Amino acid sequence: MSARVPAQTNDSEAARQAALDAYAIVDSGPEQAFDDIVRLAVTLCGVCAASISLIDRDRVWFKAQIGVDQSQVSRDLSLCSHAIDQPHRTLVIDDLDIDPLPAAKRRRLGGRPPRFYAGVPLLSPDGYPLGTLSVADVEPRHLAPAQIESLELLARQTQHLLELRRLMLEQGQLLSAREAAARTAEQARAELQRRHEELMQSASRDPLTGLLNRAAMEEMLAETRRRDPSERMPYTLLLLDIDHFKLVNDLHGHLAGDNALRAVADAVTASIRKSDIAVRFGGEEILVYLPGTALDGAAEVAYRIRERVARAPLPFAITVSIGIAAGDPMRDRPEQTFDRADQALYRAKADGRDRVVVDDTQQFDGIGLG
Numbered sequence: 001m002s003a004r005v006p007a008q009t010n011d012s013e014a015a016r017q018a019a020l021d022a023y024a025i026v027d028s029g030p031e032q033a034f035d036d037i038v039r040l041a042v043t044l045c046g047v048c049a050a051s052i053s054l055i056d057r058d059r060v061w062f063k064a065q066i067g068v069d070q071s072q073v074s075r076d077l078s079l080c081s082h083a084i085d086q087p088h089r090t091l092v093i094d095d096l097d098i099d100p101l102p103a104a105k106r107r108r109l110g111g112r113p114p115r116f117y118a119g120v121p122l123l124s125p126d127g128y129p130l131g132t133l134s135v136a137d138v139e140p141r142h143l144a145p146a147q148i149e150s151l152e153l154l155a156r157q158t159q160h161l162l163e164l165r166r167l168m169l170e171q172g173q174l175l176s177a178r179e180a181a182a183r184t185a186e187q188a189r190a191e192l193q194r195r196h197e198e199l200m201q202s203a204s205r206d207p208l209t210g211l212l213n214r215a216a217m218e219e220m221l222a223e224t225r226r227r228d229p230s231e232r233m234p235y236t237l238l239l240l241d242i243d244h245f246k247l248v249n250d251l252h253g254h255l256a257g258d259n260a261l262r263a264v265a266d267a268v269t270a271s272i273r274k275s276d277i278a279v280r281f282g283g284e285e286i287l288v289y290l291p292g293t294a295l296d297g298a299a300e301v302a303y304r305i306r307e308r309v310a311r312a313p314l315p316f317a318i319t320v321s322i323g324i325a326a327g328d329p330m331r332d333r334p335e336q337t338f339d340r341a342d343q344a345l346y347r348a349k350a351d352g353r354d355r356v357v358v359d360d361t362q363q364f365d366g367i368g369l370g
């Protein structure tokens, strides 16, 4: 038996305990790999007991054991504590009656006191003793050098297992930390997106009518231009202007004019589909984009708007003029379609207002719908 080294300082014991804690193994459930090691140790050394013992604060806890009566013992009853006094040497005591260890007296293997003990310290990569892989018997024994070497080899395997276990634990923690960080980032992104949309919503709406404003339309146009023309569908543009609106303002006042504008916007919104887009284009001009709608469909929408405007709950009557043009993304640019709708609107005004005029320079030959 080797001489005992001086007692560890409080600091080094704290560091040793921290090294063990990093494995988070104490009080864990049984694991086949560790059970196999103690079984092999028993077979190789021809003894009745073996254990993988870990020194935890004031107790020694067995990760795996065969033939040992307790599942943990207080540290002062532990043979393992003797073994780690010389952490780089295997402690072998052939006969504890001849070469006694204080702790051995009160330990039991199958109800009997141990006579033989051999313990190989298990070290952390930093060299801190964590516990032992030990074999014991109720009879005196003498291990052949090859058996001691095998036991030491098994202890090395146990250390590898411990490392592997710790690495897996760290990986798991890293993974969940990464998942948590990804979740937080996703929540932040969603919140940012929500706030951005809110901001866009308020920035892109005309406060008086609630319709989209011109900036929003420009943004949509830019977005459309980025897409392949073949992916875009034909559409119609409907340009609406309130007739003699200046007179409405002059006769009934600006506030009444505002109400009239709101009523026309409501009439437009009520007459179009969700997929259509209405924009307050100028002072009293409204532009409506009707994707996938042909001229005849757009003319129907225009009539519906006129009817609703005629029934608007206002103390005075108002009318609107509407110009319509069809656009084909494969053939023309949106500006060209807009110009044709504008010209149709001009004709509607010139022809006496309160009417719908469909652009006749493309698919239709001049259908005045006024």
Ligand SMILES: Nc1nc2c(ncn2[C@@H]2O[C@H](COP(=O)(O)OP(=O)(O)OP(=O)(O)O)[C@@H](O)[C@H]2O)c(=O)[nH]1
Binding pocket: 208, 241, 242, 243, 244, 245, 246, 247, 249, 253, 254, 255, 256, 257, 258, 261, 282, 283, 284, 349, 353
């Ligand atoms: N009340 C109100 N008036 C507005 C608003 N925006 C523009 N206007 C007015 O709309 C009027 C538009 O007048 P004009 O462009 O001369 O056309 P109009 O009187 O509608 O005549 P036609 O379009 O030829 O039928 C102007 O008097 C603007 O001041 C608004 O937000 N509220």
